[in-house]
Amino acid sequence: MKKWKILVSLSLGLVLVTGCGNNNTEEAGSESTASSSIKKVKDSSTKESTEESEVEKSTDSADWSMIEKDLKEQTEAERVSELYQSTQSLVSEKDAVKVTIEGYRYYQIENFSRNMKIPFGDQREKGGVVIVDALIENGSDQKVYAGTGFSMSVTGFDASIMRKKQLLTEDLDSKLYEADHEIAPKSQVRGYIALSLKPEAMDKLAEHGEAMIEIPGIYSKKDSYSSADALLEKKEESIPFTVDGEKKVEAAGEFYPDKVTAENMGTKTLLTSKKLNETKDFEGIKVTLGGYQFTEFVPNEDEAPRFKNFEKGIVLLTAEVTVDNQGQETLKFANTSGGLTIDNSVKTLTQNGLEVRPKKEELAVGEKATKYLVFTLDKESYEKLYHEQEFKLDVKLYDEKFAQMTDLDDITFEFKN
Template sequence: MNKKWMLLFGALLSVFIISGCGADKKASTEEKPAAAEEKAAGSEDEAKAVDTAADADKDASDGKEEAADFAELIDYMKTETDAEEATVLYENTEPQTHEMEGVTVSLDSYSLVELKDFHTDYSIPFNDETNGGVILASYTVKNDTDKDLYYTPFMYMSFTGATKDYNNYKDLIPEEGQLPTKLSPDNKYELKAGETITGTYAYPMGETHLKTAMESGSVTVEVPAPTTDPDDLSIALGTKGQFTIDLSEEGAEKTEANAAFYQDLASVDNMGEKNMIEEKEGIGQSQELGDATVTLDGYQFAEFTPNEYEAPRFENFKNGVVLLTVKFNVDNKGSDNIGLDNMGSNLYVNDGSQYQMSERMLSPYEYQESIAAGESGELLQVFVLDKEQYEKIWKDKAFEIELGPLYDENAEDISKGKKAEFKLK
């Protein structure tokens, strides 16, 4: 029973009992006027208290819709699919948020549910299997700006070893509560100024894909950016983000350990296991490059073991892999955006006698991702080192980096070919 109705029922029951006792004993009905007034005032106070509690419940829900009740959704899904069993394998209620120039998207909570022996009518989204799993997620999109914007809730999910990107399947849970129903082509994905929208998502996987996901430990969800033009979704505000959905306690522990490393693509895409060898932060070495100030903030050397899906990309490193990830802070004082996805650098090792280029396949940046004019941002550069040479020759000698030139998001040189040099150690 709803809490506020329980309070109201309790208050009315108290009044009824008091009235009933008065009817049984005539003497009780012959109260002094002052006592009667006090009782009436007390009853009014109780009623006001109930009304206040109800108003408080209402006020708490204003501006934000209620979060998904996964228990109800699971029961609905079990009945809808005629599943023999519906078991919660893992759940998390700790929110994750991503802010994009006044628009905040949050993953409020999620639940991984295993379904067994469901109707064949639902086998297609489960890769033609009748056993599998569903990740139920609750998302909130909030527009804190004073302008109407547009948001396409394409929250695609992926994981290491996945053969496709997973999206919402609308026929598993009530359609009216789903985020793609509340933000859809019917309303041109409109997100009004000051508006907050909460909705659900259901990601189905057959048992074969579920097993692969569980082995990975977690999945990732892409968070798209909002736009000012519903007819041109390429005009984005801010930079798209990513949420991590852990599928087990072990997966959560792995995610927590991964957070200690710079988020290059090896970390973001969970490409393997990193073990820290050496790190240094807060270096603060700055150079002027074009119209920007570039500051070497820190570096991390990590032994890297790729997983079975990524191992072919590192097959030339027969003696093991060490990843060097270098973090820069870039203060863009110019009038052009500084492209991140096309930034390159050279690493000089063995006291400058050998060098190699940064590995762009491990860059975490999307096409045309940039640091806007007048803004500051982070830049990561990644180098793949032969573990044996690192341990036997390079690790105790000088490491230097040559960064640049700077390019805008359209790959136009904006630092006149000039580069900046930094000494790591």
């Protein structure tokens, strides 16, 4: 199994540090931007200045051997075996606030305490434990509040994979709870979250090689997790647990985002990817088709029943549509949809169930956002009939009362492979 380089580590427990200021801003190799972003940093041992190195040492996490020892003692397991490890940093940040997953490890525990039976499927022979090393930073001059998160989901396993506080003596959630989730100005908190996996979840994780993890948001108000109060929105990211999973996560980076990729519904193969950057105007609202991708999609066993009508295979068309609202009213941006006409004859509509919901539900005047529209096509028809035909995309906009603002052909883009 592929092993990632282990981070330098110190003593067991949580570390709350004040005065993070700008010293750790460059630790993940990224710049603070006006918009939120996700960054994956493979090399977390980059040479830094002496001052930065001292901050890194003071906030580093414990020796993983001590974490394993604590896990073994808390569960009274006969055996604790490491199945996978990663020290690739995963960073979610916006302006002066940041959440970083510094790494994680996946263990199998065997013959553990009967007090631990319930979270592992009412049995004690075998269970999975994922331990996440996380850092939450507040570089602003105001106190902020960390949201809940770090739960996981695995394709084919219906329930969420949640934190189990009894797995470790002390964890990040407990520390946040004691502080009412408050992160003081110019401070940061680092610690662990332990998640419990039933054997059925372990089987699906082994089958698919990856899972989705929720990275919590950071908010300006206590006990408020609304988008209006979000300084950093919560996000979901795919993380690997096998070598094949690493390849899948890496390959997914070339695709436009959709639920097929985000929820690991199967395998995608890129057929065509083109940039257009063509803009149309509707009552002052500027709509840009940034590009499009055609991909072949083969659903996995768990998702195959949803696509049973596509007996000859599936091709997805994903279009990148950016709306710059310079009009006169707020748009219900999440409802933006489209129609596709092929060779002036075949018509189909966007598949909302395959689209990733945009971060902005509404788009006020002066705001700009991007949504990815997804269409499903029969593979055989695409290869034999549609491939060389002309495609026309008709974009539909909606006002904040959910009423459609555009008529047919108000906003259209034509393209051809």
